[in-house]
Amino acid sequence: MRVLVSTRSLAKPPTGIGHYTAETVRALRQLPGLQVREFPARWVRPLARYRERHLDWWLGALQPPPPGLSGQRVTHSLVSRLERFFLRQHSKQSWFTPARNDVYLEPNHELMPTSLPTVVVVYDLSVLRFPQWHPEGRVAHHRAFFETLAERGQSLTVVTISEAIRQEAIQSLGLPPDRVITGCCAPRTLMRPGLPSADAPQMARLGLTPGYFLHVGTLEPRKNLALLVRAWSGLDSAIRLAHPLVLAGGQGWGDEAFQDALRQAPAGIHHLGYVDEADIPALYRCALSLVMPTHYEGFGMPVIEMRAVGGAVLTSLDPAVREIAGDDTPGIAADDQAGWTAALDRAAADDNWLAPQRSAGPAWAGRFTWRRGAEAVRDACRVAIVGTSARSGPVAA
Template identity: 40%
Template sequence: MKVLVGTRCLIQPKTGIGHYTQELLQALGQLADSPEISSFPASPLLRLTQLGLCASKSLNHWAKIFAKTKGNGDRLGSGGQPAWLEKIYNHLLARELASGKYDLYHEPNYFAHPTDLPTIVTVCDLSALLHPDWHPAVRVRRHEELFKWLLPSGAHFLTISEFVKNEMVQVLGVSPQRIHVTCCGVRDHFRPMPTEAIDAGLKRLGLPRGYFLHVGTIEPRKNLILLLKAWANLEPQWKSKHPLVLVGGIGWADSKTLDLIHQLKSQGLIHLGYLAEKDLPVVYSGARAFVYPSHYEGFGMPPVEMLACGGAVLTAPAGAVEEVTSPSAHIIRSNDVADWRDAMTLVASDSDWHNHLTSRALETASRYTWKRCAELTLVGYQHTLGLANPMANRSHAA
């Protein structure tokens, strides 16, 4: 089986989809019955040549391709690039898909290119369709245009939770037989750390022990104003002992949240911004609890990473988060500031309850491995091509 996988999402800085794609490709390559995987674009150097940015390419040739985009240099295509660059990319991808070298096309970042090849697309969530007010208008429009042709195309889908699969079936009317659940894995470096390593890492980052932690982009969907108000309303003894640490870059259209963050810095709030991957296990391990009031997630990797480090999690149901963190996380179903404040007070003050929350954290996180994700992805590939289920064959042989 020869599979072409879209890897534009691996261009730095990687998002969650980029990490998913990188880990999945590595795990697929380690399977005993691994398919033959090719990536597009295949390497940083090839990205440059394929996008027509090398001097060896004829400008006249590319001018014919994107002449109609003249004057639209500021418009963004589906990958976030200028429209003319998007057109070059799509031209080259279409040529690769039509080369006859592949049996299957897998697009891990939603925006599949139309092709006659059997196609499977990873759908991480449907928030752009179901909750458009949480996204920029251009992103919503791109998703609407995508699903308009993708749903009737016969493509198969990979979802990263049962929750997203159920939404696709119930809301979009997709047949369950076209959807394959392949939960994400937890990267190996998210695990309990020795006390000495935690202390050294926190000292390097300038952090105390025992803070409340949130990891995620600052954007409306994350519901951070609720968390900020809950922490601000803690009794002084708990707020001073357990500052709130925010990790993550600034998203879009959330000026009210940013204003409140700025105000609360004088009370001990710490906003670290985007952190290097190597620092995240330390930050998780130094926290008293991870707090996650998000409105909606297709999986919820940060709370699962916290569990993998052995930590306590307080979270909203947030779509798939309850599914993937149960039974370890404490689920707060209310959107009331007082309820979140009370839960944060309890986890700060009651060591027995804190220990209860952490007691099954590692067991819950152990459900999620990239090997298992790769095995289930391979099943999805086989089903899309109408082939026998390799997992069933393996079980029968055993």
Template identity: 35%
Template sequence: TLLTVHDLSFLRYPGTFVPALRRYLERVVPRSIARADLVLADSAHTRFDIVSLLSVPPVKVQVLYSGVPPRFQPQPEPGEAERIRTHHSLGERSYVLSVGTLQPRKNHVRLMRAFSQLTNRPSLQLLIAGGRGWLCQDILAEAGKHTDRVRILGFVDEADLPALYRSAVLFVFPSLYEGFGLPVLEAMACGVPVVCSNASALPEVAGDAALLVDPLDTGGLAKAMARVLEDTDLRREMIARGLAQAARFTWEQAARQLLDVFASLHP
């Protein structure tokens, strides 16, 4: 049996989960791992968590990275900026983008508070693309305090995401914990500079292409966003590094590795 474990956030940040779901995961995940012949982890950090938190033998856990689909690339389609702005009623204002389900682990409340500190750019707006998850009441309440500058778009169709990324001036992903963090690579692949958390698997995924910040430091997050927005040379360097970093993660590579894993299980 081959099992994939995306993350152990329910153990690292139990307070960000509905209690019933957390109890279910605490019961089912260790049992599933015990039954599996081999466990695939989304990142080296997730592998470390599986081994250290659940006392799984290291030889039983391998890392299998995800890939970035080809549609996430920097070249815009004709008329896409106008289409995406019309579809989401964005107007002509520039925007900073964040993508992720509305739940506490994604750290949206601190993101909105940090963004509100960018007072020298009053026309800049923050867009948060993601459907409502559990325990999202505080996120919605915070958004209600910043209605002039913050918009929660709700769930955005996969087909619209590349254009939404490409029209952003900055992508921000301050998550408390990620087993991988695919939106970081999607944004990089679309040619957008990235500010993200320095926690969990995100430094592993972002490499040297993003500005990394402590996700608990609201002021530090605000300063990082301001730095990327104001420094043209830094932006240019981050975009180039981001494109190179995203290119390292392909589904073709993941598929080849997965076939090798299958072959090792059935020699």
């Protein structure tokens, strides 16, 4: 079976979708009977990478810009036109026809026009269910994307990254259950247990002392960080001093409530911003607990990575997060501030409370592998091909 994978997300700095795409392509190549091709080819990516990583240099080189055009518009115009030209060349070479490939895998919310059987990865439906949590441009883009799913008919199959999102996709998008397949993500290979003494250099570099409460993720409304800040602020001062709150993740958007809570909070909250990937395992291992009071997730990568290193986790009752966290993980309602304060207090005071969860974590996380996720994608490709064959005749497999 010849699988054409859209890897445009790999041309940009790593994101969640980029990591998923890279790991899935790697795992698909290890499955027997598959021939995996990437679109665009690797030699096209430098154009997009140049645009993303060297925009400041271009802006400086193009000053002053032509009348009526900003430097940013000139940069995007020149580089984007070259990028689109090479993408069109790929299409002209019949990459998206049965003569070259049997099925098209799109993990990036940007469907290419094609008659090929298509597999789409859906990570979550937060943009549709909770548009107030997202920028307007993102909402419009994703709504248009989801509307096109229905237009592909029996030639399209969906892969979700959790069973919870599979059920949502069936109900919210009206997709046939037999054409929605549950896959998964997996912790990065660096995520494994280790001795605290070995993490001392990373702790020194980050300016931290082991024993903090940790949240990992972009600072955005659905993460429910305003409640987390207030819940931590409700702890006794001695507990806050011994167990500060560490936030690791980029600045997001539209969370004025979080900023207000942060301004009113006592000292002891540290926002690290983006953390180098090499330091993340130590960041997890040295935390007293990962705290995730999220309103909504599609999977919950920090949860499975914390469990992989043998750490403790406290989560909300979001269905996808609970599915990934496991039954031995304490769950607190996302809107229960007093409940979160009590859980943080108990985690700090009772060393034995979360000990069973820590010891069982690596084995639990081992159930989530990229091979398992790739096998789900392979199965979805087969379903998409069969659906198309029934409608339009045989497709080579």
